[in-house]
Amino acid sequence: MDRNLKEIRKALESAEHVVVLTGAGISAESGVPTFRGADGLWNNKSIVELATPESFDRDPRLVWEFYNWRRGMMATKEPNPGHYAIARLEKKVENFTLVTQNIDNLHRLAGSENILELHGNVWRVRCLGCRKEYEERKHPMDEPSYCECGGLLRPAVVWFGESLPHGILEEAFRVSATAEVVLVVGTSAIVYPAAQLPLVALQSGARIYEINLEPTPFSGQATESIFGKSGEILPQIIPEES
Ligand SMILES: [Zn+2]
Incomplete structure (x- = not known):
């Protein structure tokens, strides 16, 4: 060695x-995928622009569509x-x-x-209403997805611009x-x-x-x-x- x-x-x-x-x-x-360089696009949209709180505020359906794709892709990896x-x-x-x-x-x-x-973890979600965070394995998720309290759910991952x-x-x-x-x-x-x-x-x-x-x-x-x-x-x- x-x-x-x-x-x-x-x-x-x-x-x-x-x-x-x-x-x-x-x-x-x-x-x-590392989303660097040529990998940095999803459906011709920049990942850096999609994975942001602003993008989720504007269009939670689109961001959930993106995360359904990511979750589906990651589910196939070992x-x-x-x-x-x-x-x-x-x-x-x-x-x-x-x-x-x-x-x-x-x-x-x-x-x-x-x-x-x-x-964070792509298999966890956080409710913007009751603030609860939990594992959610359902796939695909609704676009967008809601908590049982009625609040909007987001992926429990750290987005660009977030601490x-x-x-x-x-x-x-x-x-x-x-x-x-x-x-x-x-x-x-x-x-x-x-x-x-x-x-x-x-x-x-x-x-x-x-x-x-x-x-x-x-x-x-x-x-x-x-x-x-x-x-x-x-x-x-x-x-x-x-
Ligand atoms: Zn909730």
Whole structure:
């Protein structure tokens, strides 16, 4: 095995407090579109304009149509070996937190349990009337959908221009500040506030290992960066039997 991979494996085996931060890259390997570049359109409409509170205020039917499409697409995707490796790691580490920017639920499907979903989850909804938030697996949803209280339902995901759920973000900062080892997987970590998490960990003396397809602005600061598919690299660092 690559010397660098061995080093990461050893660091993980001796750590009692580990944080893993994941982004779109790990799910892209399962076929979930990242909505970057040419992927940034749905029915010729810009995702950046659709996934906003303004767009939902203007046309909740259209936004639900878009989310029905996303939910239907995500329902066909499965976790890859990278997701499963992260779920295995959780079983081995005393104090483990997975912080994800992904809304696709693939980490849960792979068996991860202690997850902070920074951007929400596509299978959850929130009522704009009674403010209740809950899991809703029905598919397709009505366009638009209503709560039993009569209030308008929206996907419980963070849209462009919205702030991240406060309690979850706070907890992500707390665990990052006390982690011994942080794995940054499949995220360029350039978008605030997720980008701050590895920096906070670094300042507290954690070792940060980055696994990304290509170098990112964060690469220079990581303890070690490994470039390649997380679905191939993570199972080497976190093997099935060890
Ligand atoms: Zn309601």
